[in-house]
Amino acid sequence: MDEGMHRNQKNYRRLLDAMSCPGRIVRLEIPDGHASIGAALAVGQCLLDSEVSVCVIGNGDAPALQSTLAAVTHVRTAPLAKADFIFICAGQSLGGARLAWRGRSEAPEEGATLVYCHDFVRTGSSDHLRIRLSGPGIARQEGIVPEMSGIPLEEFRELLAVNADYPLGVDVFFVRPNGEVMGLARATRIQVR
Amino acid sequence: MPLTTAMPTQPNLPSTHWRAGMPSARKRYSYAFLDEGAKREIRRKLLKAVAIPGCQVSFGSREMPIARGWGTGGLQLTLSLIGPDDVLKVIDQGSDDSVNAVNIKKFVRNVTGVPLTTDTRVATLIQTRHRIPEEPLHANQLLVFQVPIPEPLRLVEPSERKTRRMHAEADYSRMWLYLYEDIVRFNEITVGARYPVMVNGRHLMDPSPIPRWDVARLNQSEALLLFCAGREKRIYAIPAHTDVEPLSFEDFAFRVENFHGHCCSRCGCAGSFLDEVIVDESGRRTFICSDTAYCEKMRRRGAAADAAQEENR
Ligand SMILES: [Zn+2]
Numbered sequence: 001m002d003e004g005m006h007r008n009q010k011n012y013r014r015l016l017d018a019m020s021c022p023g024r025i026v027r028l029e030i031p032d033g034h035a036s037i038g039a040a041l042a043v044g045q046c047l048l049d050s051e052v053s054v055c056v057i058g059n060g061d062a063p064a065l066q067s068t069l070a071a072v073t074h075v076r077t078a079p080l081a082k083a084d085f086i087f088i089c090a091g092q093s094l095g096g097a098r099l100a101w102r103g104r105s106e107a108p109e110e111g112a113t114l115v116y117c118h119d120f121v122r123t124g125s126s127d128h129l130r131i132r133l134s135g136p137g138i139a140r141q142e143g144i145v146p147e148m149s150g151i152p153l154e155e156f157r158e159l160l161a162v163n164a165d166y167p168l169g170v171d172v173f174f175v176r177p178n179g180e181v182m183g184l185a186r187a188t189r190i191q192v193r
Numbered sequence: 194m195p196l197t198t199a200m201p202t203q204p205n206l207p208s209t210h211w212r213a214g215m216p217s218a219r220k221r222y223s224y225a226f227l228d229e230g231a232k233r234e235i236r237r238k239l240l241k242a243v244a245i246p247g248c249q250v251s252f253g254s255r256e257m258p259i260a261r262g263w264g265t266g267g268l269q270l271t272l273s274l275i276g277p278d279d280v281l282k283v284i285d286q287g288s289d290d291s292v293n294a295v296n297i298k299k300f301v302r303n304v305t306g307v308p309l310t311t312d313t314r315v316a317t318l319i320q321t322r323h324r325i326p327e328e329p330l331h332a333n334q335l336l337v338f339q340v341p342i343p344e345p346l347r348l349v350e351p352s353e354r355k356t357r358r359m360h361a362e363a364d365y366s367r368m369w370l371y372l373y374e375d376i377v378r379f380n381e382i383t384v385g386a387r388y389p390v391m392v393n394g395r396h397l398m399d400p401s402p403i404p405r406w407d408v409a410r411l412n413q414s415e416a417l418l419l420f421c422a423g424r425e426k427r428i429y430a431i432p433a434h435t436d437v438e439p440l441s442f443e444d445f446a447f448r449v450e451n452f453h454g455h456c457c458s459r460c461g462c463a464g465s466f467l468d469e470v471i472v473d474e475s476g477r478r479t480f481i482c483s484d485t486a487y488c489e490k491m492r493r494r495g496a497a498a499d500a501a502q503e504e505n506r
Pocket residue numbers: 457458459460461462481482487488489491
């Protein structure tokens with residue numbers, strides 16, 4: 001119990017780092033014994049409980065992740081368009097991101113949090129080199145290349161569309177099975193070149 | 194878990210303000226006082242506040258064992274963030290030694306065991322009321338501001354529903370008009386503390402009652418800046434490297450306080466924010482650094498330099 005509590009506190013501080021320094025990689029401590037979904041579960045344990053709802057979409061681990069999150073955190077499930085948190089397995093939303101709740105103009109903070117869960121550490125793709133991130137939390141005026149590779153260009157395009165009406169929008173964590181996390185706030189400006 | 198089961202065994206709290214609301218039940222307290230559910234809610238809301246810089250996010254404020262107005266907002270944020278790796282500093286108007294700052298520090302130490310410091314450079318988490326420490330902050334520090342009134346538009350609009358609408362539409366014309374009328378009437382912007390700022394070019398924000406000297410330092414900060422109002426249950430944030438502009442007019446640029454060439458009479462520093470204090474019964478006044486830890490550091494550095502010079506002679 002205490003071990004889990006302290007891990008959640010540490011992991012939360014890293015998630016806070018990730019959201020306040022978009023495009024940079026931080027590393028979470030992963031709970032033992034959950035194989036490929038351990039990193040996603042670490043995010044869930046930090047942020048989920050019965051006060052919020054989740055929807056798990058995508059291929060591969062989705063059913064296992066959904067049932068583990070519910071069992072461990074008591075999070076409620078909700079349809080994609082209403083969920084506070086959307087966990088996206090296999091790292092691709094296949095258009096699902098576009099259906100996420102983006103908040104109301106009087107309460108933009110109600111917009112969903114997307115957690116892209118990669119099932120392995122992809123290498124070889126150079127898609128990320130075509131992306132420039134700038135805005136709050138990013139020191140360089142001219143922007144930075146996201147540190148995490150392996151995120152399909154299509155997902156960046158999706159996020160651009162979902163976050164076109166700032167401050168309405170969604171905020172994102174990309175999670176690798178080794179515990180690496182990169183955040184993108186809705187205030188982050190994304191350029192695709 | 195109901196909060197009543199989460200009280201410190203030995204509160205050891207010096208002031209009566211702290212005992213107010215403490216139940217007699219002597220049960221084992223949660224780490225950092227708040228139950229995990231309360232922390233999770235604040236943690237979730239804080240991530241949203243960071244993602245939308247300057248936007249006020251509401252949360253369910255808990256009863257704290259200190260009187261409201263004594264920093265219950267800042268304290269809840271601190272308790273939701275703090276962990277065994279942190280080193281805590283608490284200041285009240287620049288002072289580490291005020292009753293308010295000392296009470297908050299002792300309370301947090303009692304419920305977490307984290308080490309305390311007065312040295313800005315070694316603190317990982319700094320809770321403050323009405324000042325930003327004089328020494329530059331760095332990327333691995335969190336600065337938590339206690340906020341009495343989170344709504345910058347309260348000055349011009351009492352209705353919460355209407356101020357929400359104004360933020361939604363980024364319609365800040367009434368605030369501009371208010372400042373303009375100020376200039377017409379007084380030939381200057383009289384708003385001193387709580388000077389309204391525009392964050393990331395989108396949200397008007399109340400920086401809490403810090404001097405304008407500090408308002409200027411919110412822009413492109415190195416550290417993450419977090420704000421929390423306990424009574425009104427609002428959290429907002431400014432990530433590092435975010436544009437923060439005080440509202441100003443072309444002919445009436447925003448200006449920080451001017452000390453007209455005075456320096457600190459204690460450490461001799463000329464580049465810090467100064468408090469004017471009365472030194473004796475005749476009403477004689479002098480200036481000293483508002484940041485007491487900084488002043489002490491500068492004074493010791495000055496003394497060391499003097500000693501070195503003496504030795505070289
Ligand atoms: Zn001084």
